[in-house]
Amino acid sequence: MKLKKFGERIPQSLFFLIALSALSALALITIFIFIEGVPLIAKVGFFNFIFGMKWAPSLGQYGIFPMIVGTVLVTVGAVIIGVPIALCCSIFLAEFAPRQLSMLVRPAIQLLAGIPSVVYGFWGLIFIVPAIRNYLGGPGLSILAGSIILAIMILPTVISISEVSILALPPLLKEGAFALGATHWQTIRSVLLPAAKSGILASIILGIGRAVGETMAVIMVLGNAVALPSSILDPARTLTTNIGIEMGYASGEHQQALFATGIVLLVIIMILNASAQYAIRRK
Amino acid sequence: MKKPLKRPIFTRAKVVFVLIFSIFLLIFLTGCMRNSSGVILAGSTSVQPFAEVLSEEYMVLHHGVTIDVQGGGSAAGILAAQSGTADIGMSSRSLAGDETKLWSVEIARDGLAIVINAHNPVVNLTTEQVRDIYSGKIDNWSTLGGSKDQIHVFTREDGSGTRSSFETLVMGKTEINPRTMVEDSNGAIRQLVGDDPDAIGYISLGLVDKTVKAVELNGVVASREHVIDGSYGLSRPFLFMCKNEPTGLTKAFIDFTLSDQGKQILDQQGLITTGITP
Numbered sequence: 001m002k003l004k005k006f007g008e009r010i011p012q013s014l015f016f017l018i019a020l021s022a023l024s025a026l027a028l029i030t031i032f033i034f035i036e037g038v039p040l041i042a043k044v045g046f047f048n049f050i051f052g053m054k055w056a057p058s059l060g061q062y063g064i065f066p067m068i069v070g071t072v073l074v075t076v077g078a079v080i081i082g083v084p085i086a087l088c089c090s091i092f093l094a095e096f097a098p099r100q101l102s103m104l105v106r107p108a109i110q111l112l113a114g115i116p117s118v119v120y121g122f123w124g125l126i127f128i129v130p131a132i133r134n135y136l137g138g139p140g141l142s143i144l145a146g147s148i149i150l151a152i153m154i155l156p157t158v159i160s161i162s163e164v165s166i167l168a169l170p171p172l173l174k175e176g177a178f179a180l181g182a183t184h185w186q187t188i189r190s191v192l193l194p195a196a197k198s199g200i201l202a203s204i205i206l207g208i209g210r211a212v213g214e215t216m217a218v219i220m221v222l223g224n225a226v227a228l229p230s231s232i233l234d235p236a237r238t239l240t241t242n243i244g245i246e247m248g249y250a251s252g253e254h255q256q257a258l259f260a261t262g263i264v265l266l267v268i269i270m271i272l273n274a275s276a277q278y279a280i281r282r283k
Numbered sequence: 284m285k286k287p288l289k290r291p292i293f294t295r296a297k298v299v300f301v302l303i304f305s306i307f308l309l310i311f312l313t314g315c316m317r318n319s320s321g322v323i324l325a326g327s328t329s330v331q332p333f334a335e336v337l338s339e340e341y342m343v344l345h346h347g348v349t350i351d352v353q354g355g356g357s358a359a360g361i362l363a364a365q366s367g368t369a370d371i372g373m374s375s376r377s378l379a380g381d382e383t384k385l386w387s388v389e390i391a392r393d394g395l396a397i398v399i400n401a402h403n404p405v406v407n408l409t410t411e412q413v414r415d416i417y418s419g420k421i422d423n424w425s426t427l428g429g430s431k432d433q434i435h436v437f438t439r440e441d442g443s444g445t446r447s448s449f450e451t452l453v454m455g456k457t458e459i460n461p462r463t464m465v466e467d468s469n470g471a472i473r474q475l476v477g478d479d480p481d482a483i484g485y486i487s488l489g490l491v492d493k494t495v496k497a498v499e500l501n502g503v504v505a506s507r508e509h510v511i512d513g514s515y516g517l518s519r520p521f522l523f524m525c526k527n528e529p530t531g532l533t534k535a536f537i538d539f540t541l542s543d544q545g546k547q548i549l550d551q552q553g554l555i556t557t558g559i560t561p
Contacts, residue, residue: 011297011298014298054461055441055461056441056461057441057442058441058447059458066461125474130478133479138433139435139479139482140479141475219467220471223464223465224440224464224465224466225461225462225463225464225465226461226465227461227462235462235464237465244467245465245466246440246467248328248354248355248440248443248467249328249355249357249358249359249440249441249442249443249444250356250442251356251359251362251442252358254441254442
């Protein structure tokens with residue numbers, strides 16, 4: 001009997017150790033980013049760093065406000081374009097689609113999540129950017145191009161989570177509504193969607209998190225200029241692309257500034273994930 | 284009683300598997316870190332592809348020698364040479380100030396071409412006009428004899444050796460307008476300028492192809508010949524740097540780079556080695 005207990009213990013503690021290593025990786029990365037980035041923020045001043053308008057590392061000027069604005073605009077654009085499509089798609093899959101069709105559509109949408117982001121970026125550069133340039137004007141590399149690409153990239157996240165949250169509703173709700181004489185659409189609109197509200201909200205927040213964190217695809221279509229944009233056809237730079245585009249050559253203070261950008265990004269993502277958790281738990 | 288006893292044996296097999304796997308991993312990792320006879324190069328990503336071709340050729344000729352070429356940028360290359368973390372640092376800009384204390388050798392020169400779309404009617408720009416375009420003073424092609432469209436200006440990211448050469452050679456003390464679009468490679472700029480009829484950018488002269496047009500600068504065609512005779516002003520040195528006078532393998536590799544065979548390789552790759560003496 002003792003041997004058996006011992007035999008059970010080994011895998012238990014082994015798996016515990018491995019699970020711990022995943023957590024310690026998170027802790028290590030976080031600590032490292034903070035150690036590297038905080039001294040620069042302290043040197044430049046928190047207010048100057050966050051609200052500074054000028055980013056010129058070679059001149060020792062580190063202001064990331066235009067990038068924060070860029071991140072917000074690109075993400076909001078992606079939500080405006082992507083979320084309505086995603087919600088319609090998830091309602092269709094959960095309520096209207098015949099079984100065979102949804103068996104086909106669901107894996108296809110999952111496949112969308114598996115396409116590497118560099119492929120999205122390349123596709124955007126070759127098709128979307130020239131299209132915007134030719135039909136809407138401007139250089140084509142723009143907030144609009146970034147938003148379109150990100151809207152497509154957040155589709156799988158938003159669709160699958162909101163579909164699951166609609167499907168997870170107790171069948172009683174639907175049956176009750178039908179029994180009261182509501183049509184299928186009335187049931188969806190006034191019973192199912194309000195009931196699945198928290199799950200849908202969480203899916204949108206997680207989608208936003210994905211959009212904020214995306215780097216490669218956005219570098220390729222955004223133009224990366226560090227200035228406050230005046231229209232959606234202007235180029236912009238996001239926090240992630242700032243790190244992605246400049247890390248190759250950065251050293252010393254410049255590198256610290258990129259880590260400091262990472263801190264801001266980490267905090268934004270933490271807030272987003274926490275609010276998604278909150279949305280899911282609040283029933 | 285027999286059945287429950289079988290479970291721990293099964294898990295033990297798993298444990299053994301995990302242990303063996305981690306031992307393999309360890310062996311693999313130490314294998315990566317082994318220190319054989321070799322030379323490490325680090326620095327400018329503009330020089331990197333050429334250094335890679337040289338190192339491949341050198342390793343074919345000399346078996347058992349490993350030449351490891353890493354990127355990182357000119358600034359990182361200079362730092363690596365100063366600290367000795369790399370045997371040879373690579374830079375695509377001239378050394379300045381304290382950096383000149385390093386032992387350095389010019390392995391080739393590279394021209395910097397101002398490129399526009401192949402369909403753009405503009406042929407010639409003055410240095411001053413290029414500066415005004417990048418500072419934002421000129422923002423329409425009509426001022427320069429082209430279409431009535433806005434100019435779409437592309438630059439390289441802060442820290443790039445190509446950008447710092449461009450800033451020294453063209454911009455002087457003037458700052459590049461922050462509204463300028465930033466791309467992180469020669470290839471990206473060539474692709475975008477080739478696609479956009481209103482775009483302007485600057486890339487390495489060796490990388491100019493049919494998709495883009497290199498403008499004449501102050502009436503001088505951007506060509507190898509004009510870089511060699513000095514009439515085309517935009518050129519920059521490609522440097523190898525060492526902490527001290529190189530010896531042994533490092534010296535052998537640098538000598539190979541400066542030999543006729545090495546020069547021929549660099550020439551074929553589009554660089555200019557005329558006037559380089561070992």
